[in-house]
Amino acid sequence: MTELSPSVAKPLVTLGIRLKRVRERSGKSLREVARELGVSASFLSQMERGKSQPSVATLYSLSQLLGVSIDELFAEEDDGDTAGERAAAAAPEPVATPPVNRSDLGSLADAWPHERKLPMLSVTRPGERHVLEMDSGVIWERLVDNTGTGLDFIEIIYPPHSSSTNDQRMLRHSGFEFGWLIEGELEVTVGFEVLTLRAGEAIGFDSAVPHLLANRTDATVRGIWCVRHGY
Numbered sequence: 001m002t003e004l005s006p007s008v009a010k011p012l013v014t015l016g017i018r019l020k021r022v023r024e025r026s027g028k029s030l031r032e033v034a035r036e037l038g039v040s041a042s043f044l045s046q047m048e049r050g051k052s053q054p055s056v057a058t059l060y061s062l063s064q065l066l067g068v069s070i071d072e073l074f075a076e077e078d079d080g081d082t083a084g085e086r087a088a089a090a091a092p093e094p095v096a097t098p099p100v101n102r103s104d105l106g107s108l109a110d111a112w113p114h115e116r117k118l119p120m121l122s123v124t125r126p127g128e129r130h131v132l133e134m135d136s137g138v139i140w141e142r143l144v145d146n147t148g149t150g151l152d153f154i155e156i157i158y159p160p161h162s163s164s165t166n167d168q169r170m171l172r173h174s175g176f177e178f179g180w181l182i183e184g185e186l187e188v189t190v191g192f193e194v195l196t197l198r199a200g201e202a203i204g205f206d207s208a209v210p211h212l213l214a215n216r217t218d219a220t221v222r223g224i225w226c227v228r229h230g231y
Contacts, residue, residue, distance in 0.1 A: 017048075018073045030045055129142055129143065138157065157221070172211065183219075187213070
């Protein structure tokens with residue numbers, strides 16, 4: 001990260017509070033701002049919680065995107081910085097891992113930590129979920145934490161021109177995958193079949209068959225995926 005100049009070297013928690021408040025005032029979601037800014041949602045959430053220090057360039061881009069000046073972000077603390085906002089900034093940061101190579105990962109069942117005793121109820125919120133970011137830019141976000149090792153319920157995000165693997169290697173693992181595309185177009189190759197999945201369409205396939213998912217467009221792809229693991 002670029003070191004901030006002395007004139008803007010204020011406590012990160014205060015900056016995080018301001019960033020979150022301005023973003024919410026703009027009506028934009030954390031994921032929407034992260035996508036427009038070109039960073040991961042987990043990184044932006046860490047900034048809002050005072051856990052990561054943004055570079056000057058990132059701050060400038062944020063101020064332009066949210067329609068505020070950098071001076072406003074570093075203004076003296078006022079009554080708007082409530083105890084509730086400070087508590088929100090100090091809440092646990094999202095659970096993320098460094099980018100991984102999808103080809104080395106194997107089954108999705110190996111991607112997350114699993115509790116031995118599954119809770120009866122699991123409610124997760126944006127910015128607080130387990131996130132796995134691939135070196136190809138693809139992001140998996142686990143939507144609930146009580147599926148156990150036999151099932152995964154996730155959101156997938158494929159940035160423009162990204163694919164499951166950097167080298168276009170086909171993947172295969174036991175189980176089945178079921179997906180519903182929310183936005184964008186996703187090229188899905190299963191065996192010798194190649195098809196384009198569009199927003200609103202759903203797919204299911206045997207993941208033991210070699211397969212590859214790729215975004216060949218200039219727009220981000222988002223979908224909801226359910227993976228049933230084999231044994």
